[in-house]
Amino acid sequence: MARPPALKLAEVLAEIRMSPSAFYRMRARGEAPHMIKLPNGELRCRRADLDSWWEACERDSGTWR
Numbered sequence: 001m002a003r004p005p006a007l008k009l010a011e012v013l014a015e016i017r018m019s020p021s022a023f024y025r026m027r028a029r030g031e032a033p034h035m036i037k038l039p040n041g042e043l044r045c046r047r048a049d050l051d052s053w054w055e056a057c058e059r060d061s062g063t064w065r
Contacts, residue, residue: 006036006044015050 007015012033013023026032033053035043 004047006046007050009035009043009045012045012050016054 009020009023012035013020016023018026023032027035033045034049035045037043
């Protein structure tokens with residue numbers, strides 16, 4: 001079974017509407033979605049990881065319904 005493609009960092013940033021600098025600050029605090037660092041230094045995010053991160057944000061904020 002083929003592995004689903006992972007999202008590039010630019011795709012993640014576009015989806016969550018965040019600047020790279022804000023994302024890296026959030027990542028440094030451990031608050032960003034789980035990212036995979038490839039041997040060439042690029043970051044990828046599995047769709048399932050991004051979706052679960054969104055759900056956690058919605059659940060924790062209490063404002064999304």
